[in-house]
Amino acid sequence: MSELPKTFDPAEIEARWYARWEGEGLFRPDRPDADPWTIVIPPPNVTGSLHIGHALDVTLQDILTRHARLKGKDALWVVGTDHAGIATQMVVERNLARENVTRASLGREAFTQRVWEWKAESGGQITRQLRRLGASCDWANERFTMDDGFSRAVIEAFVRLHEAGLLYRDKRLVNWDPHFRTAISDLEVETREVQGKFWHLAYPLADGSGHISVATTRPETMLADMAVAVNPSDDRYTHLVGKQIRLPITGRLIPIVTDEHADPELGSGAVKITPGHDFNDFEVGRRAGIEARDMLNMLDADARIIQTADGLVPDTLIGLDRFEARKAVVAQLEAEGTLERVEDRVIQTPYGDRSGVVIEPWLTDQWYVDAKTLAGPAIEAVRSGTIKVVPESWTKTYYNWMENIQPWCVSRQLWWGHRIPAWFAEDGRVFVARDEAQAQAQAGDGVALTRDPDVLDTWFSSALWPFGTLGWPEEGGKLPRHYPNDVLISGFDILFFWDARMIMQGLQMTGEVPFRTLYLHGLVRDATGAKMSKSKGNTVDPLGLIDRYGADALRFTLAAMESQGRDIKLDEKRVEGYRNFATKLWNASRFAQANGIGGSSGREPPAATGIVNQWIVAETQATVHRMDLAIADLRFDEAANTIYQFAWSRFCDWYLELIKGAVDEETRAVAGWVLDQILVMLHPFMPFVTEELWGLLGTRKTPLITADWPMADARAIDPAASADVKWLIRLVEEVRAARTEVNVPPAARTELMVLATARAGYTAGSAPPVPRDLIARIERLRLPLRRLARVDRAIFLNMGIEIDLETGEHLDVSRDGQGERTLGPQIVIDDMTFILPLEGVIDVGAERDRLAKALAAAAKERDALAGRLGNASFVERAKPEAVEKARADHDARAAEAERLEAALARLG
RNA sequence: GGGCGCGUAGCUCAGUGGUAGAGCACUGUGUUCACACCGCAGGGGUCGCAGGUUCAAUCCCUGCCGCGCCCACCA
Helix, strand or coil: CCCCCCCCCHHHHHHHHHHHHHHCCCCCCCCCCCCEEEEECCCCECCCCCCHHHHHHHHHHHHHHHHHHHCCCEEEEECEEECCHHHHHHHHHHHHHHCCCCHHHHCHHHHHHHHHHHHHHHCCHHHHHHHHHCCCCCHHHCEECCCHHHHHHHHHHHHHHHHCCCEEEEEEEEEEECCCCEEECHHHEEEEEEEEEEEEEEEEECCCCCEEEEEECCHHHHHHCCEEEECCCCHHHHHHCCCEEECCCCCCEEEEEECCCCCCCCCCCEEEECCCCCHHHHHHHHHCCCCHHHCCCCECCCCEECCCCCCCCCHHHCCCEHHHHHHHHHHHHHHHCCEEEEEEEEEEEEEECCCCCECEEEEEEEEEECHHHHHHHHHHHHHCCCCEEECCCHHHHHHHHHHCCCCEECEECCCCCCECCEEEECCCCEEECCCHHHHHHHHCCCCCEEECCCEECHHHHHCCHHHHCCCCCCCCCCHHHHCCEEEEEEEHHHHHHHHHHHHHHHHHHHCCCCEEEEEEECCEECCCCCECCCCCCCCCCHHHHHHHHCHHHHHHHHHHHCCCCCCEECCHHHHHHHHHHHHHHHHHHHHHHHCCCCCCCCCCCCCCCCHHHHHHHHHHHHHHHHHHHHHHCCCHHHHHHHHHHHHHHHHHHHHHHHHCCCCCHHHHHHHHHHHHHHHHHHCCCCHHHHHHHHHHHCCCCCCHHHCCCCCCCCCCCCHHHHHHHHHHHHHHHHHHHHHHHCCCCCCCCEEEEEECCCCCCCCCCCCCCCCHHHHHHHHHCHHHHHHHHCEEEEEECCCCEEEECCCCCEEECCHHHHHHCCCCCEEEECCEEEECCCCCCCCHHHHHHHHHHHHHHHHHHHHHHHHHHHCHHHHHHCCHHHHHHHHHHHHHHHHHHHHHHHHHHHHC
16 A cells, blocks of 8 residues: 555546446446446537536436435446437538538448548447546446447337338428438527518519518518418408419419418407428418429429429529528518508517528428327326326426427438438338338339438437347347336437437337336536626536546536526536535545545444544445435535535544544444545546555555445444533634633643633632533543544642643642632533633634624524513414424523523623 | 416525525635534525415415416417
């Protein structure tokens, strides 16, 4: 055992221990007979790098995983990465662009080959970074959403959904991203408020009898208008219903129809209908009997103007980008005199969350999942409590979304992803099958088949993660033992994207919920509360924090700040503070080492007879109990604060101080045991420094990572011992405060006079005797009292007893002499007054102020309690124990006040 | 428009129907053989505002003010 330096080097410890844990398979020790415990990581994008949100997410998961492992469970933390369709395709395309190569020029085969190559070279960054954080995942079985096994699960899920009639192909409007040229789901669209305009147009009636006004934020779509709608109850337009309009520019004849969608209160009450380019209008068109295939389309995949089916769009507009087209159309309307007026207006505009371009409602054939049907059991699972959501308040959001869920568009016009297992015949028939042979069998011999070129939404596959990683659809394996997972941890920002879809898919595919508990944490924000973003430049790099303070400090910070239902505002000062905590622990261990305190032999606390030892054993057990409760409730902040307070404020500040200079065999055993319990309980939060100290402090059967979590109630402790130490702590604190306030020089040593009377005079014969049990208590505590209160002798007035606290010797003192003692700072604890005889040394004015202040506080409290007790309704109606407590408190405060008054009187 | 959350010490946040807590920051101080990334002591809050329920409200209820987020087809 080498001597520990004053501070330690986190980087060296972290690298060394992580390599050893992983190398020795300690993240997944073989425990076939233990209770299984399972969590799956939200698979980070393979393109990703660790950001602070990951750091929080992973820290919380690692805390639970390490805790479960210490509890002896067969803890499995499934890890892997997500192929992240669009994101990855983007990265590789960008790389290709540097070589002046386009995706199209490579072709699909070669392109996807390049993506795999990229993944092999660069895809490991995020997983290396997870290791730096200390994540104890099962790396030996790392998965990828596009590995063979997982891909089989994806195909299987698709086919099964199709067989169940829960997945279908449909032609309707989708959210089209013209930048990526793919459909995206509702969730991938974010609505932004942008400054736009509201154009009022006068559409002429075909019979020349006038016009009807409509207003639009998208005038260019009038090229594909197919009707004007008015509300059936709108009397203003009844006479026009059924008449034709001759559209400006195209000259198309369109009818005036009635539809509830038209709101008489808005604008003119008449609205233009463009079924091929607006979600509302699509529905209006459907109700008017227009089939999707007959709806006019005026845009191509790049959102450029194309000729409509009726050939009426002027050639001058063909090929224009949608925004250029808008200008051109407006100019022409203005020239024709059909533009009535233009208003400025804030418009809710849909943007692609990845591309950042305006999303276009576009008519295409896509695959849809019948989310509404899947949502039923998923709602029920939460409502019935089969899945517990923490914090519970999120259930409302969950229900609200689930109950209004729309069909989920799962096909994407990309190359990187799970290719959809559907084959088309030339006649338009579609065959969904597990492979081409099966599809061919369905289609019949000789039918030429072409596979659907599209791939699946990345979230379709990640929804299968909790069971697809465990071997599903194969039976057996890890599945029965580790599914459902115990808990899932994710940020609330992916509640709909991922969590809800896992629940739906899990229930549909396995008949069981994917996890028993869903824990949702908040976002990590900067110190001012702003959302972190690359563009704002306020991101905090977790790896930089690890470099500066160590992974332990960062982890502890995130855990301590993780209170349920709240975002985290990360302040680097906090990380620094917890780095200091790690150093504190390190130095406590140095002290231990220097005093021959080493590792303990087991979970059972050593037998303790000394009061200080008994006290710390009881405190330790209480701490274990609090930790167990906090972790069971997923109260990460509470757990972190509990062990922090215990280690620093109890163990270091008091226990180690109390045992200094009196480290005997029993104390060595107890101190070693307590320190070990601290290391174990702290290990999930600060795995590295605790593991290092565990190794340095003793010869161990096992590294800390696979040690045993403490038992809360290992040994019954005599409560009297705790009472002694708690009393001592109060006395020492009061003595220190008194000394400081009256400016006693820090180095000065005093005597401690003990006085059992409230009366001002304390000369010989005037005071009652000091209770024997107090004398005995002081004798028991004499050494720590001597050391911490800086008193050498206890003088029991009127008892003829003085005790030398160093030796415990009773000095023979004549009764008469005792009344002549000088005055000094006075301390009142319960029914006892203590005096530090320092007359002449102290600042009498300051002492008077101090006592007066204490008296005022005690009197105020006494009077408040007296008032309460004087209230008849309180005595009658309050809980009896509340009344009793008020009485006891009142009496204690009254006694204290009385003694403080006497103390003041003694000062003269 | 609907929903959720927040408003407690200078800052970041816990918390409880019955005398307000932590960390950081701040002030003073350094006797002590682990630690100045430390010790000891201290100052600092009408718990957003207004009503209500209650013997008692920072905590429960209602309203209001302020802040944040999510969802939603006013063309």
